Amino acid sequence: MKITEPPACPHCGDMTKKMEMPMEAAYDGSILYVCFNDDCPYFIKGWQWMWDNYRVKTSYRHRVNPVNGTTGPLPVWSKDAMKDRILS
Numbered sequence: 239m240k241i242t243e244p245p246a247c248p249h250c251g252d253m254t255k256k257m258e259m260p261m262e263a264a265y266d267g268s269i270l271y272v273c274f275n276d277d278c279p280y281f282i283k284g285w286q287w288m289w290d291n292y293r294v295k296t297s298y299r300h301r302v303n304p305v306n307g308t309t310g311p312l313p314v315w316s317k318d319a320m321k322d323r324i325l326s
C-alpha cells in the first residue's frame with residue numbers, strides 16, 4: 239500500500255520524517271519515512287541488541303518504505319547519522 243503522509247512511529251508515537259536515501263543504497267524508490275526520535279525505544283534498545291548479537295556499536299531506526307508500506311530497521315552508526323538527509 240502506497241503511503242503519502244509520514245506515519246507515526248509504532249514504537250514511540252512520534253511522526254516519522256521524510257528522508258532521502260543515499261545514492262549508494264539500492265532501493266526501490268529514493269524516499270523513506272524514518273523515526274528520528276533519539277528517545278525512541280526501538281532506537282535505544284538497538285544499541286544493546288546489536289552489541290549483544292553482533293558486537294558492533296550501531297543501532298537502527300524505524301523506517302517505512304512509502305512505495306509498498308513495508309517497515310523495518312534502518313541501520314545507523316551514530317545519533318546524527320542520516321539526519322542530514324531529512325527532507326521534512
Ligand SMILES: [Zn+2]
Pocket residue numbers: 247248249250251252273274275278279280300
Ligand atoms: Zn520511534
